[in-house]
Amino acid sequence: MTELRLIPAAAVMWMAVAALILSGTWKISAGLLCVAVLVSCVFKLWGQTLVIGALSAGATLMAALRIHSAREFPPPQTWVGNAETIKVLASGDQLISFRVAGYPTPIPLFYSGDEAIEKASLIAVSGRVQTDSFPGVGDIVISAEDIDVVEAATGYSAWVNHVRDGFAYAVESSVGESSQGLLPGMVLGDTRLQDPLESQTYIDTGLSHLSAVSGSNVAIVVSAVVLLSYFLTVGPRVRVAVALVSLAIFVSLVGFEPSVLRASVTGLVGLLAIINSSRMEPIQGLSLAVIFLLFYDSNLAVHYGFLLSCAATAGIVMLYPLLYRALGPPLSRWHTPDILVRALTVAIAADLVTIPIIALMARQVSLVAVLANVLVDIAVPPITLLGLIAVLASLLPWPVEYPLLKIIEPFTWWIHHVAQWCQQLPHATVEVAAGWLGIAWACVIGLWIVVALHQGFVRELLIGSLLFFAFGMWHNKLPAQIDPSTVRFVVIAEVSEIADVARDKELIIVEDPSGLSSDRPTITKEGIPVLFPYRDGDVTLHVDGTQHAADGRF
Known part of the structure; x- marks a missing residue:
């Protein structure tokens, strides 16, 4: 049980930091720490106490x-500070992670101007300072009114920007639309070519970890370098050194996002385990990663992405052996390849432990995440490895990266269309009730699934899932559509004008394209449906009063 000795320290440390940030006072953190130390003393675990x-x-x-x-x-x-990361929102605004000298954490900076801000550039910002609604070490956000670029990115940062821009241009020039957003995201974490609808598709199907760099990418890169070094017959320490250098280059290209930091530190612990694997268990490595990262960035204690990454890793480590023993024998009798059984087991383990977190975060749970992840699993390694080779090739003066991108394109096309198909399945996502009751139900259902699998009810669960989706297909037959031109409708410019619309109207159409696309129908308190054609795309009205988006979001 020595591999478990760091779990209490990592857990108490995480809870204490999160309590301090969420409550704004040290009293709850001190109470948690005192209780943990007292319990350790009662059981005479003096080492744990220390x-x-x-x-x-x-x-x-x-x-x-x-x-x-x-x-x-x-x-x-x-x-005045540096633009660390830049994300374009659905409204067209830029969300910039703004690092100011002397301020202990990056500041969220919203900018709606036309100025193109380069990553790692030094900028001067004037604007409104507001209180951040999301808890963290810092409590401010800035809405920029004006941004001046004081100094463009220089040195290594400028080279990284050149690599990312060159690769994005090569992708746009050589592959189809279904691959353009996904390929730079999976290889370099560059999501500039992904539109909001595409990103939502990956979220709804549990594939959001593939639409940008995650722990799986780091694992693939490190494993490939170690295997290549092994076949070249170099020693263990040289293999570790080469893998460390490769990991450092990869992370510097991707950027220091919280999920990438977690994945990178976990990869580092895995490399150390190569030297002495008998003394470095996976769960111990994860605990070390949590401890290191919370010292590095206190904000991670309240980041959903960090929690999801750690939960998925812990779930795979703890549940995989149990689920594989339960799924292996019955699926092998059905002549299922072992690699498919393992992929299914990993997907189920990760999905079950993250369901409560996703329910708390998004108030909805994807029921197709396991299916989608199993279907795309085979396509991920070729994209990651060949994509990185294509990045290096894009630095050459000859267009040698284009053949590689054409080889990769079928894999990214497959992932994109699997996501679209799974999103359009009936009941692909289900709403979870607000509050802790909905979270409790999600936990109970997940536990019952684990128990059912452990007791050997694999066939029954499979049949039940098929019947559930079959019933959804029958039940999801849409009623007749209503032609909007045949009802009393009004077109308005902005959402603020809805209150002035007469109550005898039967439809409101809002032309304003700003804001995030909705994941549910919009109606006024009087029951008048509201359509946002320039924000939500094609949405149809039906005789039963429902609305349905063409992309299946609702």
Whole structure:
């Protein structure tokens, strides 16, 4: 049980830092720490007492100092700092992770202007400072009114931007639309070519971890380098050194996003385990990753992405042996290839432990995530490895990357169309009731699935799933459509004008394209349906009063 010795320290440390950030006071964190230390003393676990106390107190103190530094930071008239990451929102606005010297954490910066901001450039910002609604070390966001580029990215950062821009241009020039958004995202974490509808498709089908760089990409890169070094007959320490260099280059190209940091540290722990695997268990490596990352960035304690990554990794480590023993024998009797059984087991393990977190985060759960992940599993390694070779090839003066991209295109086409097909299945996602009751139901259902699989009810679960989706196909037959031109409708420019619409109208059409696309129909409190054709795309009205989006979101 030595592989479990770091779990209590990592768990208490995580809870203490999260409690401090969420509550804004040290009292709850101190209470958690005292209870944990007291329990360790009662059971005479003196080593645990020391480790839990030292690590939790140190991480909590680090978070408290960062919070104090953020609160005491004097707001300047003009903010000057570096643009670390840039994401284009559905509204067309840019969300910039803005690093200001002296401020302990990046500041969310919203910018609606036309100025193209380059990653890692030094910018001067003037605008409105508001309170951030999301908890964290910092408590401000900036809505930029004006941005001046003081200095473009230089040195290595400029080279990274050149690599990403060159690869994005090569992808746009050589592959079809269904692959353009996915390929740079999977290879370099560059999601600039993904539109909001495409991103939502991957979220609805449980494939969002593939639409940008995640732990699986890091694992594939490190494993490939280690295997290549092995076939070249170099020693274990040289293999580790080469893999470390490859990992460092890969992460610097992708960027230091929270999910990439978690995946990178886990990969580093895995490399250390190669030297002495008998003393480095996977769950111990995950605990070390949590401890290191919470010292590095206190904000990770309240990030859903970090929680999902750690939960999925822990679920695979703990549930995979149990589920494989349960699924292996019955599926082998049906002549199912072992590689497919393993992929199915990993997908189920990761999905079951993340269901409650996703339900809390999004208030909906994907019922097609396991199916989608199994179907696309075979396509991920070729995209990652060949994509990285294509990135290197794009740096050459000759267009040698185009043949590689054409080889990759069928794999990305497959993932994209699997996501679209799974999203359009009946009941692909289900709504979860708000509050802890919905989360509790999600947990109970997940536990019952584990029990059913462990007890050997594989056939019954499979038949039940097929009947569920078959009933959904029959039940999901849409009633007759209503032609909007045959009802009393009104066209307005902005959402704010809805309150002025007469109550005798039967349909409201809003021309404003700004805002995120909705994942549910919109109606007024008087029951008048509201359509956003420039934001939500094609949405149809039906005689039973329902609305249905063409892409299957609702």
